[in-house]
Amino acid sequence: xxxxxxxxxxxxxxxxxxxxxxxxxxxxxxxxxxxxxxxxxxxxxxxxxxxxxxxxxxxxxxxxxxxxxxxxxxxxxxxxxxxxxxxxxxxxxxxxxxxxxxxxxxxxxxxxxxxxxxxxxxxxxxxxxxxxxxxxxxxxxxxxxxxxxxxxxxxxxxxxxxxxxxxxxxxxxxxxxxxxxxxxxxxxxxxxxxxxxxxxxxxxxxxxxxxxxxxxxxxxxxxxxxxxxxxxxxxxxxxxxxxxxxxxxxxxxx
Amino acid sequence: xxxxxxxxxxxxxxxxxxxxxxxxxxxxxxxxxxxxxxxxxxxxxxxxxxxxxxxxxxxxxxxxxxxxxxxxxxxxxxxxxxxxxxxxxxxxxxxxxxxxxxxxxxxxxxxxxxxxxxxxxxxxxxxxxxxxxxxxxxxxxxxxxxxxxxxxxxxxxxxxxxxxxxxxxxxxxxxxxxxxxxxxxxxxxxxxx
Numbered sequence: 001x002x003x004x005x006x007x008x009x010x011x012x013x014x015x016x017x018x019x020x021x022x023x024x025x026x027x028x029x030x031x032x033x034x035x036x037x038x039x040x041x042x043x044x045x046x047x048x049x050x051x052x053x054x055x056x057x058x059x060x061x062x063x064x065x066x067x068x069x070x071x072x073x074x075x076x077x078x079x080x081x082x083x084x085x086x087x088x089x090x091x092x093x094x095x096x097x098x099x100x101x102x103x104x105x106x107x108x109x110x111x112x113x114x115x116x117x118x119x120x121x122x123x124x125x126x127x128x129x130x131x132x133x134x135x136x137x138x139x140x141x142x143x144x145x146x147x148x149x150x151x152x153x154x155x156x157x158x159x160x161x162x163x164x165x166x167x168x169x170x171x172x173x174x175x176x177x178x179x180x181x182x183x184x185x186x187x188x189x190x191x192x193x194x195x196x197x198x199x200x201x202x203x204x205x206x207x208x209x210x211x212x213x214x215x216x217x218x219x220x221x222x223x224x225x226x227x228x229x230x231x232x233x234x235x236x237x238x239x240x241x242x243x244x245x246x247x248x249x250x251x252x253x254x
Numbered sequence: 255x256x257x258x259x260x261x262x263x264x265x266x267x268x269x270x271x272x273x274x275x276x277x278x279x280x281x282x283x284x285x286x287x288x289x290x291x292x293x294x295x296x297x298x299x300x301x302x303x304x305x306x307x308x309x310x311x312x313x314x315x316x317x318x319x320x321x322x323x324x325x326x327x328x329x330x331x332x333x334x335x336x337x338x339x340x341x342x343x344x345x346x347x348x349x350x351x352x353x354x355x356x357x358x359x360x361x362x363x364x365x366x367x368x369x370x371x372x373x374x375x376x377x378x379x380x381x382x383x384x385x386x387x388x389x390x391x392x393x394x395x396x397x398x399x400x401x402x403x404x405x406x407x408x409x410x411x412x413x414x415x416x417x418x419x420x421x422x423x424x425x426x427x428x429x430x431x432x433x434x435x436x437x438x439x440x441x442x443x444x445x446x447x
Contacts, residue, residue: 009433013401015379016386018291018300023283024276026305027312075313077272 029074030081031067036092036155037185038178042066043092044078045085049100052152053092055174073152074105091156094122094185098156106152112136113147120161123186124216124248125193127165127202133251149173161186167197188216201230203250205242212237217248260328268320275312282332283308285403289333292386292398293340303343307336329405330412337395337413385435393428400425 029051031044040056042063052070059065067078090096098118103111116134120126132144148159154173160182164170169190172179183190196202196215205212206223212231213220231237234244234251244250259281266274286307290300311332315323386394392414399410400421411421 009382009436010401010429012378012382013386013397014404016292016383016398016402017288017404018284020287020301021280021283023287023301023305023308024279026301027279027308028272028276071316075316076309077275077312079272079276 027077029070029076029078031063031070031078032081032084033063034084034089034092037094038155038174038182041092041155043084043088044070044074045081045088045099046076046102048102048104050085050088050098050153050156051102053154053156055178058174094155098153101153101156103152109135109137109140109143110147113144114151114153114157117148117151117159117162118157120158121218122158122161123188124214124218125161125163125169125183125188126214126248128162128170129165130214130249130251131162134249145171163193165202167194196230199230200232203231203234203237205229205231205237205240210242211245212242212250213245214248214250217245217250219245219247260326263328264324264326267315267323271312271315275315278311278328278332279308282329285329286332286336288403289336289395289398290340292394292402293336303336303340306343307332307339310335310339327409327412330409333399333405333409333413334415381437385432388435389428389431393424393431396421396424397428397432401429 025047029044029046031042033040033042033056035041036053036055038055040061042054042056042059043050044052044066051074054066054069056066059069070076070078085099087096087099091098103114106114112135113131116131119134128145128148129138129141131148132138132141135144137143145162148162149171151157151159151173154160160172160179162170169176169179169183180190193215196204201215203212204215204217204220204223205228206219207227207229208223209219211219212234229237229240231240231242238244263274263278263281266277268274283304286304287300290303290307291297294300294303314335318326386397389397396410396414399405399413400407405413407418407421407425410425411418414421414424416424
C-alpha cells in the first residue's frame, strides 16, 4: 500500500492540479452607470462585450431594478465595474463605433435582426419590414418588431431608427417621445417623413440617376425637388425604370 | 476545514448571492479547473467547462431558498455539476460533427520553478497526465478527485454518486491501472520535489 513507487506517483498526481485563476472574469458581468444622449443609463458587460443597456429613467433611477432585470434575463452574477469598457462612452454619446457586444444567448434570428438594425446610419430610418427582410425572413415583420422591443442594447444597436411603414415613428423601448427626440437629434425631418407618408410616398426616385431610395436615405435627400419622384411601392418605381439604391437597399424588385 | 470554508460560503451566499458567489468562485475555481482538465482534452475546453459549470451553479442557486443553500455541500455539489456538464457536452459533441481542428497552442505549464526543473518536472507531469487519460472514465475521475485535487473519500463518493466503499475501490483500481500503464523505467522520486 505504501510502497515508494506508489506514494511517489500519488504525490506527483497533485502536480497535475492547475494554478489557473481568473474564472470570475468569465462568469461575472460588470455594471456601471454612464451618461448617454437618452440621459443616464445603466450598462452591463462581460469579458465578451456589452450585453445590456437601460435608461435610469426606465428603472425608476434604481440600479437594483436594473441588476435584477439583468440577472433574470441573462442568469449571470454582477459586480460593480472599475471602469467602462473601451468605446462605450463615445458610442453612448452618439459618436464613434459601438463597442464589442455580447449577444450570446440570443437566437440566430434575434442576432440577425440586431445586425441589420446596426447597419442603419445615423439620421436615417427604415421600416420594420426592411429589418425583417435584411434579417433573412421577409415575412417575420412582427417578430422583428418584437425583437427590437426587447433590444438588450438600445442606443448601441439603434433600434430607434426602425419605424412604421406608415410614417409614424412607432413604439420604442423607452417610449415614442424618446424615439422622436433621438431621431430629431440625428436631424431626421420627422415632419417631412410624416408628410410623405400621408401623401402615400414611401420611396423617392431621382429622374437624373434613375435610382429609388427610402425618403431618409442620404441619396434621396440630395435630390432637388424638380427631379424628385415619389412612389407608393417599390414595384411601381421599378416598373418605371428605377433601380433600388444600393446604400439603403429598399428591396429587391418584386 | 473545507467544511468551515463551505460553511462561510453558504452564509455569504444567503446574505448576498452575487457577493457570496464571488467567494465561491475564488475558493473553488482551481479545483474545478483541475478536474475539468482531466475531463476534456484542451486547456481552452477545460476553461469553458469550468466557467459553464459556475454559470449553471449560479442559475441553480437563484432558485434555492436559504434553507436549501444552508444544506448545500458546495464543493461536491459544484463538481457534480461539472461532471454532468462534461457528460452533456460530450453527448452533444457526438451528435454534431466536430469542427475542423484549429490551431492549437502548447499546454500551459502549471507551475513556474527553474527552467531545468520545469523541463524535467513538465515531462514527468506530461507522462503522468497521458497515463491518467488512459484510465476508464470513472476511475480517472475518482483518482483525479482523490489525488489531484485532494478530496476526502466522502466527497469523491458524492460526486461519483456511489457508496464510499465503491469510491475507494474505483480509486485503488485506478491507481493500480495507472501504475501498470506508466513507463516502467520511471525512477521513483522523479518529478517530485
